[in-house]
Amino acid sequence: MTDPARGTTQRNGTTSPRYGNRPTMKDVAARAGVSLKTVSRVVNSEPGVTPDTERRVQEAITALGFRRNDSARILRKGRTASVGLVLEDLADPFYGPLSRAVEEVARDHGALLINGSSAEDPAREKELVLALCARRVDGLVVIPAGDDHRYLEPEISAGVATVFVDRRAGRIDCDAVLSDSFGGARDAVAHLIAHGHRRIGFIGDQPRIHTAIERLRGYRAAMSAAGLPVNEAWMSLGATEPSRVLAATEAMLSGPEPVTALFAGNNRVTVTAVRVLAARPGRAALVGFDDFELADLLSPGVTVVAQDAAQLGRTAANMLFRRLEGAEEEPRQVVLPTRLIARGSGEIPPAHNVAS
Amino acid sequence: MTDPARGTTQRNGTTSPRYGNRPTMKDVAARAGVSLKTVSRVVNSEPGVTPDTERRVQEAITALGFRRNDSARILRKGRTASVGLVLEDLADPFYGPLSRAVEEVARDHGALLINGSSAEDPAREKELVLALCARRVDGLVVIPAGDDHRYLEPEISAGVATVFVDRRAGRIDCDAVLSDSFGGARDAVAHLIAHGHRRIGFIGDQPRIHTAIERLRGYRAAMSAAGLPVNEAWMSLGATEPSRVLAATEAMLSGPEPVTALFAGNNRVTVTAVRVLAARPGRAALVGFDDFELADLLSPGVTVVAQDAAQLGRTAANMLFRRLEGAEEEPRQVVLPTRLIARGSGEIPPAHNVAS
DNA sequence: TAGCCTCTAGACAACGTTGTCAAATTCGAC
DNA sequence: GTCGAATTTGACAACGTTGTCTAGAGGCTA
Numbered sequence: 001m002t003d004p005a006r007g008t009t010q011r012n013g014t015t016s017p018r019y020g021n022r023p024t025m026k027d028v029a030a031r032a033g034v035s036l037k038t039v040s041r042v043v044n045s046e047p048g049v050t051p052d053t054e055r056r057v058q059e060a061i062t063a064l065g066f067r068r069n070d071s072a073r074i075l076r077k078g079r080t081a082s083v084g085l086v087l088e089d090l091a092d093p094f095y096g097p098l099s100r101a102v103e104e105v106a107r108d109h110g111a112l113l114i115n116g117s118s119a120e121d122p123a124r125e126k127e128l129v130l131a132l133c134a135r136r137v138d139g140l141v142v143i144p145a146g147d148d149h150r151y152l153e154p155e156i157s158a159g160v161a162t163v164f165v166d167r168r169a170g171r172i173d174c175d176a177v178l179s180d181s182f183g184g185a186r187d188a189v190a191h192l193i194a195h196g197h198r199r200i201g202f203i204g205d206q207p208r209i210h211t212a213i214e215r216l217r218g219y220r221a222a223m224s225a226a227g228l229p230v231n232e233a234w235m236s237l238g239a240t241e242p243s244r245v246l247a248a249t250e251a252m253l254s255g256p257e258p259v260t261a262l263f264a265g266n267n268r269v270t271v272t273a274v275r276v277l278a279a280r281p282g283r284a285a286l287v288g289f290d291d292f293e294l295a296d297l298l299s300p301g302v303t304v305v306a307q308d309a310a311q312l313g314r315t316a317a318n319m320l321f322r323r324l325e326g327a328e329e330e331p332r333q334v335v336l337p338t339r340l341i342a343r344g345s346g347e348i349p350p351a352h353n354v355a356s
Numbered sequence: 357m358t359d360p361a362r363g364t365t366q367r368n369g370t371t372s373p374r375y376g377n378r379p380t381m382k383d384v385a386a387r388a389g390v391s392l393k394t395v396s397r398v399v400n401s402e403p404g405v406t407p408d409t410e411r412r413v414q415e416a417i418t419a420l421g422f423r424r425n426d427s428a429r430i431l432r433k434g435r436t437a438s439v440g441l442v443l444e445d446l447a448d449p450f451y452g453p454l455s456r457a458v459e460e461v462a463r464d465h466g467a468l469l470i471n472g473s474s475a476e477d478p479a480r481e482k483e484l485v486l487a488l489c490a491r492r493v494d495g496l497v498v499i500p501a502g503d504d505h506r507y508l509e510p511e512i513s514a515g516v517a518t519v520f521v522d523r524r525a526g527r528i529d530c531d532a533v534l535s536d537s538f539g540g541a542r543d544a545v546a547h548l549i550a551h552g553h554r555r556i557g558f559i560g561d562q563p564r565i566h567t568a569i570e571r572l573r574g575y576r577a578a579m580s581a582a583g584l585p586v587n588e589a590w591m592s593l594g595a596t597e598p599s600r601v602l603a604a605t606e607a608m609l610s611g612p613e614p615v616t617a618l619f620a621g622n623n624r625v626t627v628t629a630v631r632v633l634a635a636r637p638g639r640a641a642l643v644g645f646d647d648f649e650l651a652d653l654l655s656p657g658v659t660v661v662a663q664d665a666a667q668l669g670r671t672a673a674n675m676l677f678r679r680l681e682g683a684e685e686e687p688r689q690v691v692l693p694t695r696l697i698a699r700g701s702g703e704i705p706p707a708h709n710v711a712s
Numbered sequence: 713t714a715g716c717c718t719c720t721a722g723a724c725a726a727c728g729t730t731g732t733c734a735a736a737t738t739c740g741a742c
Numbered sequence: 743g744t745c746g747a748a749t750t751t752g753a754c755a756a757c758g759t760t761g762t763c764t765a766g767a768g769g770c771t772a
Binding site for chain 4: 426429
């Protein structure tokens with residue numbers, strides 16, 4: 001037995017396919033009494049096959065239940081017709097639509113989507129990205145967890161088209177599609193200031209993450225533009241798990257200089273903040289980054305800076321396929337605008353909240 | 357040029373890798389002055405290589421930026437270490453956690469996940485499933501859109517392990533992991549009846565979909581167990597897009613025999629129903645199938661029959677890998693229980709709602 | 713030093729497909 | 743009936759990897 005992939009090399013007939021395995025073009029060819037290449041031609045609808053021959057081949061294909069092995073095809077053709085998507089967590093409602101949008105564009109180009117969740121762990125991001133490269137995906141869409149992507153350089157220069165989404169690539173020059181985190185954050189905080197707030201808290205993601213820094217920058221810019229001082233205790237960057245956000249929120253609302261309004265740095269933080277505020281007496285104002293379903297039905301409705309996740313995905317995927325079709329431009333960074341949606345929670349005046 | 361996959365066959369040195377393409381083991385071997393097989397041994401950490409040889413090979417690998425081509429490996433080994441997941445829509449918050457759960461199990465088994473959205477279109481489901489089979493995924497997790505899966509028979513008997521989730525397979529005998537749609541729906545409606553409702557509406561998914569039928573059955577069972585008559589106008593199955601659900605809800609609430617409570621057949625229907633009810637004077641009771649984020653923060657909180665999407669995915673993936681590891685049991689159907697979570701919206705008594 | 717055994721390394725075929733090229737066949741026109 | 747062109751078909755190599763088998767180098771014992 002020189003045959004590694006076969007469990008049993010026994011045969012169930014004369015020239016029929018090997019037992020327990022799928023028939024190949026060779027099997028089809030034998031059954032139809034034609035050559036391998038003719039089968040290939042029929043399977044790929046290539047010209048130059050008599051209707052009669054084609055019929056015989058088709059019959060053999062049906063009879064044997066043949067299906068072309070795309071692994072072999074990929075190896076031969078050098079293109080996998082698949083793109084990889086690495087994101088943080090598919091279960092996060094922000095990434096679902098993004099992933100779906102990438103998938104749709106891929107589908108329009110006849111490609112399948114392989115995705116993986118990094119769980120916000122840089123090591124796992126790298127592991128996933130490299131596994132996808134080993135599979136020779138034609139292109140990669142990456143929502144990075146880490147901040148150093150030099151490990152991707154050999155892959156990119158070997159021809160793996162890559163587009164970063166939502167966060168910039170770290171230490172390499174690469175296509176990216178971003179939301180205007182800075183501007184959006186600035187607008188959010190300006191909105192709170194316009195409604196009379198002077199002590200505003202910011203709870204954001206881990207400082208390793210690009211958007212967290214940008215949003216903090218926007219927060220500072222808005223405060224400074226209004227001539228307001230900023231207290232270190234009003235800014236908290238870290239993991240977005242509920243327990244930490246809860247603690248940070250409580251601390252800001254009850255410190256020596258309690259904030260009267262909160263700016264939440266992403267959808268998960270916002271939801272936790274809503275819970276905390278709902279459980280507290282008094283009402284603090286709140287604006288969140290990212291829109292979320294039902295934000296309008298809460299009371300008060302939650303004011304948010306919305307970014308279009310699907311549009312991010314679509315834009316990135318389109319850039320990717322443009323590159324795959326041979327575009328040789330310099331790496332580009334596209335920044336999509338955000339939109340402030342006022343629903344009430346940002347318009348609660350400070351007087352309602354603070355005793356004195 | 358007998359070389360299809362290469363754009364240019366020019367070389368950039370003597371034995372260096374081909375221009376514009378990735379180096380192969382052959383290139384590494386040439387550079388390290390060893391044979392192909394030795395490189396393979398190093399790459400796969402096989403024993404029988406001197407430390408010195410190994411070092412030379414590693415150096416060549418690093419210098420050339422070699423990464424093993426998994427397409428070739430897959431072809432040779434006969435296993436792709438990937439599983440396919442076909443679902444309805446990755447952007448739906450119900451499927452995100454499910455997909456993530458499948459991914460985690462796959463990851464534990466060293467496999468990647470390829471997913472595709474059927475958009476609830478049976479033709480597209482079939483197309484996707486067969487594309488995945490052509491890629492020779494080791495296994496398939498399918499949330500079916502169609503109701504006839506005989507097209508999968510040759511694939512399954514050729515060895516593609518397959519598990520259906522959330523909905524039963526149509527016209528074939530296959531592993532499946534389901535939620536107790538019947539029981540959950542019965543509980544939901546019984547809850548409404550217990551709070552005094554006698555005219556209850558049901559808005560569900562398209563009747564082609566297994567869960568829609570089961571939930572309708574549960575609705576009827578609860579009504580009939582309470583000795584309540586059922587009016588055809590109180591039941592509406594169809595697409596879950598907001599416009600239809602809105603129309604159906606309005607019709608039930610304002611017909612000649614208006615309902616005083618609604619049972620919504622899935623998360624999307626529930627959310628639309630919440631919107632409709634919020635915009636109307638008077639309060640109708642509501643229970644939804646599927647839990648959703650923030651259901652507890654609405655006023656009133658939305659009572660739901662919760663199913664654990666992640667658990668569905670995890671269970672299915674585990675069944676899949678058990679099969680892949682050689683389990684030869686009969687096809688099994690696992691039914692996971694649902695849980696009624698009372699939050700208030702189901703406890704609104706009919707008197708509050710109807711004028712007379 | 714012969715004989716045997718172990719360990720390292722390489723030659724070669726195979727996985728299932730597609731591109732190239734050449735052979736065989738058909739057809740029409742002279 | 744012959745020639746040339748067009749059409750259909752097939753033989754073969756190649757994609758990049760891994761499994762098998764064998765050759766050689768080196769160590770040990772007698």
